[in-house]
Amino acid sequence: MIFYxxxxxxxxxxxxxxxxxxxxxxxxxxADRILALDTMVINSIAxxxxxxxxxxxxxxxxxxxxxxxxxxxxxxxxxxxxLRGDIIE
Amino acid sequence: xxxxxxxxxxxxxxxxxxxxxxGSFGLIKLPEIMQRLHAPTKATTLGVGSVxxxxxxxxxxxxxxxxxHELVITLxxxxxxxxxxxxxxxxxLHEDQHPEALPPTGGEHGWATFDAPPDQRVAGQERGAD
Numbered sequence: 001m002i003f004y005x006x007x008x009x010x011x012x013x014x015x016x017x018x019x020x021x022x023x024x025x026x027x028x029x030x031a032d033r034i035l036a037l038d039t040m041v042i043n044s045i046a047x048x049x050x051x052x053x054x055x056x057x058x059x060x061x062x063x064x065x066x067x068x069x070x071x072x073x074x075x076x077x078x079x080x081x082x083l084r085g086d087i088i089e
Numbered sequence: 090x091x092x093x094x095x096x097x098x099x100x101x102x103x104x105x106x107x108x109x110x111x112g113s114f115g116l117i118k119l120p121e122i123m124q125r126l127h128a129p130t131k132a133t134t135l136g137v138g139s140v141x142x143x144x145x146x147x148x149x150x151x152x153x154x155x156x157x158h159e160l161v162i163t164l165x166x167x168x169x170x171x172x173x174x175x176x177x178x179x180x181x182l183h184e185d186q187h188p189e190a191l192p193p194t195g196g197e198h199g200w201a202t203f204d205a206p207p208d209q210r211v212a213g214q215e216r217g218a219d
Binding site for chain 2: 001002004005006008009010011012015016017019020022023026028029030031032034035036038039042043045046049050052053056058061062064065068069072075076078079080082083085
């Protein structure tokens, strides 16, 4: 039963990633693109966690933690660059 | 016991996938950026949190090896989602809006992306008075 739930979640999150990609390519403003990238990172974390459940291994969770941190830092750095024209003043 | 745990984990995984898709679909469906900001920061975060809780339960009950990584990721995501939303909203205000087009803040100070911080502005006025 968990396997079928995993298949459904993989399909749903994959469709969500395609929506994010559309917004990333289409997005009228820079803030749209930043938001789409951040959502892509969060969806990728969900994909990594679900793959870890499918494999039954916990090794992949370090990758998920790294992804979460890098995604947050890059989003804040990009917004900071848009706001101030510089990242570290 | 294991059967009910499997049902619970499956429900959590399905709910997580559903909410993650709802958040991403709202990103392309809603018309304005300030409305689009709501979809990923709330629905997708809830979906990922539900997936992480399902994973935690899976490794605790089915595999028999408790792991604390998911709790760390959940806490990190739930802490950083509002900060991200605030930064994206500020970037949108700074890039796409004119200061005259914004409504008044209703307070003593103006919008943060256009006005100087209150203490620096007071210091500047004092310097200007001297």
